[in-house]
Amino acid sequence: MSPAREVACPSCGAPVKFASAVSLLSICPYCSSTLLRRDLDVENVGKMAELVADSSPLQLMAEGRYRGAYFTVVGRIQVEYSEGTWNEWFILFGDGRTGWLGEASGSYTVSFETPVQEAIPPWEGLHPGLQVTLKGRPYEVSDLREAKVVGGEGELPFRVGCGYAARVADLRTDSERFATLEYSDETPRVFLGEAVEFGALQLRGLRRFEGW
Amino acid sequence: MTATPQAPVDSRPRKPAAPSAKTLTCSGCGAPLAVRAPGHSLSVACGSCGAVLDAKDPNLQIIASFEKRTKLKPLIPLGTRGRFRGQPFEVIGFLVRQVTIEGETFAWSEYLLFNPFQGFRWLTEYQGHWISAKTASGIPKADPSGGEGAVSYLGATFRHFQMAEAETIYVLGEFPWRVQAGERVVVEDYISPPRILSSEVTPEERTWSIGEHVDGEQVWKAFKLSGSPPPREGVGVAEPSPYAPQARTMRWLFLAFLAAAFVLNLLFGLMAQNRVVYSKQFQYVRGQGSPAVVTEPFELTGRRSNVLVEIATTVTNQWAYFTLALIDEATGQALDFGREVAFYAGVEDGESWTEGSRNDSVYLSSVPSGRYYLLISPETDAAGLGYTLRIRRDVPRTMHFFVALGLLAILPLWFWFRKAHFEYRRWRESDHPWVESGGSDEDDD
Amino acid sequence: MMTKLYAVFGALVLLALSGAHYAGWSPSDATEVKGVPKSVRDNPGSYRSSYGSGRHFAGGK
Numbered sequence: 001m002s003p004a005r006e007v008a009c010p011s012c013g014a015p016v017k018f019a020s021a022v023s024l025l026s027i028c029p030y031c032s033s034t035l036l037r038r039d040l041d042v043e044n045v046g047k048m049a050e051l052v053a054d055s056s057p058l059q060l061m062a063e064g065r066y067r068g069a070y071f072t073v074v075g076r077i078q079v080e081y082s083e084g085t086w087n088e089w090f091i092l093f094g095d096g097r098t099g100w101l102g103e104a105s106g107s108y109t110v111s112f113e114t115p116v117q118e119a120i121p122p123w124e125g126l127h128p129g130l131q132v133t134l135k136g137r138p139y140e141v142s143d144l145r146e147a148k149v150v151g152g153e154g155e156l157p158f159r160v161g162c163g164y165a166a167r168v169a170d171l172r173t174d175s176e177r178f179a180t181l182e183y184s185d186e187t188p189r190v191f192l193g194e195a196v197e198f199g200a201l202q203l204r205g206l207r208r209f210e211g212w
Numbered sequence: 213m214t215a216t217p218q219a220p221v222d223s224r225p226r227k228p229a230a231p232s233a234k235t236l237t238c239s240g241c242g243a244p245l246a247v248r249a250p251g252h253s254l255s256v257a258c259g260s261c262g263a264v265l266d267a268k269d270p271n272l273q274i275i276a277s278f279e280k281r282t283k284l285k286p287l288i289p290l291g292t293r294g295r296f297r298g299q300p301f302e303v304i305g306f307l308v309r310q311v312t313i314e315g316e317t318f319a320w321s322e323y324l325l326f327n328p329f330q331g332f333r334w335l336t337e338y339q340g341h342w343i344s345a346k347t348a349s350g351i352p353k354a355d356p357s358g359g360e361g362a363v364s365y366l367g368a369t370f371r372h373f374q375m376a377e378a379e380t381i382y383v384l385g386e387f388p389w390r391v392q393a394g395e396r397v398v399v400e401d402y403i404s405p406p407r408i409l410s411s412e413v414t415p416e417e418r419t420w421s422i423g424e425h426v427d428g429e430q431v432w433k434a435f436k437l438s439g440s441p442p443p444r445e446g447v448g449v450a451e452p453s454p455y456a457p458q459a460r461t462m463r464w465l466f467l468a469f470l471a472a473a474f475v476l477n478l479l480f481g482l483m484a485q486n487r488v489v490y491s492k493q494f495q496y497v498r499g500q501g502s503p504a505v506v507t508e509p510f511e512l513t514g515r516r517s518n519v520l521v522e523i524a525t526t527v528t529n530q531w532a533y534f535t536l537a538l539i540d541e542a543t544g545q546a547l548d549f550g551r552e553v554a555f556y557a558g559v560e561d562g563e564s565w566t567e568g569s570r571n572d573s574v575y576l577s578s579v580p581s582g583r584y585y586l587l588i589s590p591e592t593d594a595a596g597l598g599y600t601l602r603i604r605r606d607v608p609r610t611m612h613f614f615v616a617l618g619l620l621a622i623l624p625l626w627f628w629f630r631k632a633h634f635e636y637r638r639w640r641e642s643d644h645p646w647v648e649s650g651g652s653d654e655d656d657d
Numbered sequence: 658m659m660t661k662l663y664a665v666f667g668a669l670v671l672l673a674l675s676g677a678h679y680a681g682w683s684p685s686d687a688t689e690v691k692g693v694p695k696s697v698r699d700n701p702g703s704y705r706s707s708y709g710s711g712r713h714f715a716g717g718k
Contacts, residue, residue, distance in 0.1 A: 503702075536706075538687075616670050616673075616674040
């Protein structure tokens with residue numbers, strides 16, 4: 001684990017942070033340049049698209065707790081689908097672990113990319129109600145969405161292609177446990193996690209809403 | 213361990229301003245419409261003209277329109293804020309839905325509550341019974357152990373209550389989905405009072421919500437409403453049984469009392485003397501002197517206890533009546549009592565019958581110790597009478613146990629009846645009413 | 658509430674049960690009579706029971 005690193009944006013010179021060792025990208029908060037981390041310096045791979053104004057109470061640098069561990073929100077991917085937008089916030093824990101805080105209209109999930117032994121069915125083979133075993137535990141496909149990635153901000157562990165279609169399958173259980181399968185790359189990514197109450201996250205540094 | 217950065221100096225130039233409530237003008241009738249959850253709301257329904265506008269469309273296109281009808285007034289006005297379960301929420305939407313079951317329509321109200329951090333909650337009201345609900349984060353799974361159609365969720369079993377097709381008949385305010393006029397969904401309710409799981413099935417998807425019974429008074433307090441909540445009618449679908457929390461204690465108490473009564477009975481039985489103090493055969497021939505005789509004195513020992521007097525006779529198709537007195541030799545105190553035996557037997561229509569008994573026994577209550585004798589004066593319609601008299605001291609009485617059992621059972625029986633009746637009234641409204649013949653498959657606790 | 662009532666009631670029943678056992682109580686319709694003279698032992702026919710005599714069973718089926 002390498003310590004947090006700060007670079008000067010090659011485009012505008014503003015300081016850009018890489019707080020997590022696993023971050024591959026960081027987006028300059030001033031000029032929206034997408035900076036790709038390399039061994040010694042960064043490469044400007046182009047402008048990141050503007051995010052859609054949304055009503056998420058979260059923002060970069062917000063802090064919270066998950067199962068007793070503190071985390072900081074260091075990045076986000078904004079995704080648009082037919083009913084609106086949702087966000088996947090990239091969170092960095094005190095011990096260097098990273099995860100995702102999913103947020104859509106007041107419901108929150110915390111998940112971690114988790115390698116699994118089981119074979120993941122192809123996108124075409126999925127349908128709501130399908131039973132899938134991940135890490136030996138049963139899940140049921142509840143929702144299939146073809147969503148559009150609007151853009152990102154902060155730092156992110158992989159390259160974000162704006163405007164490309166993300167195929168996402170939500171899998172649920174009869175508890176708070178859930179899983180997400182994401183079919184953007186060759187091999188689907190598996191995220192395992194659980195739904196969390198807003199209050200339990202003890203979030204600080206949130207956006208303010210007039211009157212609330 | 214310092215990866216948690218300090219609160220940032222605020223210098224985020226790209227940050228869009230957080231949205232706040234705004235006002236629109238209805239494209240249908242020009243009435244002002246408030247948007248209280250901008251960024252979340254997809255539809256805004258105008259209460260004045262029944263138009264539903266696309267909240268995301270800059271031109272506020274009308275996407276649906278409801279029949280102009282008598283305005284239904286929400287009990288909690290839109291825009292009312294209250295603290296609900298410790299969190300502030302604002303009422304932003306109101307809709308009325310109805311189901312038709314066997315020709316009868318039942319309508320209920322749903323209030324949509326919003327908090328920018330917590331998201332949405334539902335508050336539904338039917339006949340004075342309130343339920344607060346939110347979208348479930350998981351999917352309940354079938355659980356046959358709870359009966360037909362039951363599901364389990366978050367470790368609890370929910371029993372199938374009702375399935376009906378619900379139609380939205382009135383909307384007011386804003387909603388995070390596209391409202392359609394006359395939208396029909398199949399609603400299924402599963403209960404584990406005070407919790408309720410509801411599933412709504414449209415051709416596109418099935419969504420689950422989890423709710424909990426709330427007292428109307430609580431709602432009134434939370435939103436600081438004037439007046440009082442509508443009166444409750446019947447038993448609410450998820451209304452917690454007032455009896456359920458006591459059922460376990462009740463059962464435990466009953467069994468404990470029963471065991472205690474049994475043990476008491478056993479102990480006193482073991483302690484009892486149960487001793488024959490006198491036994492003798494007598495012969496009485498009518499016309500030969502006075503029928504009255506006295507026994508030899510006998511000793512009754514120990515603390516006050518019962519005395520069992522047994523008379524065995526040989527009467528057949530005759531009766532005998534005994535006037536008896538247990539007399540304390542020293543004090544002259546007596547206990548007077550009368551006993552009768554009668555035994556009849558015969559054959560009628562080829563069948564033999566008997567009636568009555570040749571023997572009799574009686575307990576005398578709480579007799580003090582002392583030296584006693586018994587005075588016996590028989591009468592009979594027979595020419596003569598042979599009888600055996602036996603007196604026992606301090607005989608264990610099982611009857612006490614059964615009397616206690618009866619007394620101990622009254623309250624629990626009444627309690628279990630009330631409890632069952634409560635559930636009967638709840639389930640009467642369901643797809644699975646209890647049948648007359650006690651088809652109660654209800655668990656005791 | 659109900660359980661408290663029952664706890665008290667049940668305890669009373671158990672108390673009554675113990676009392677009944679201890680005192681050798683039985684339901685009985687015997688009548689207490691005082692001052693029976695000693696002479697009754699010699700002349701039992703002279704005893705006038707409060708139960709008197711004469712009930713008449715005219716039974717049979």
